[in-house]
Amino acid sequence: MDTEADDYLTIGQAATRLGLATSALRFYEERGLIVSTRTSGGQRRYARDVLRRVSFVRAAQQVGLPLREIKESLQQLPPERAPTVEEWEAFADSWRPRLAEQIRLLEGIRDRLGKCIGCGCQSLDSCSIFNPDDMAANDGPGARFLVRTEE
Secondary structure, three states: OOHHHHOEEEHHHHHHHHOOOHHHHHHHHHOOOOOOEEOOOOOEEEEOOHHHHHHHHHHHHHOOOOHHHHHHHHOOOOOOOOOOHHHHHHHHHHHHHHHHHHHHHHHHHHHHHHHHHHHOOOOOOOOOOOOHHHHHHHHOOOOOOOOOOOO
């Protein structure tokens, strides 16, 4: 294998390095989150920066970000080369406020969850703590109290 070929990974090599199935890489590629080149025989080859990009995609998915939004964010980074440390840092800075808000929401859920589970009323319809007289019905369907952030 020549030096240029050493700069690229097969789909199997990339999947092994990332701990994913090859189908996950094909899925990410179909969604436009990563790109590959093809050999003359049609086999996929990935530049090594795909490892960092896929790791980012997986982390973003774990915090609940939709693929559409992840793709929009990745489009801010150069597609033809690995991003520099400065480019990654600027990118990370743009997401910090959103992640801080998600952390705040999750902490609120965590802090109120025990009150609801431990009360024994079995229904927010009759909950005298969070929903006396089913007042939440006025706000529409769905969970209203576990995601509320103001106290």
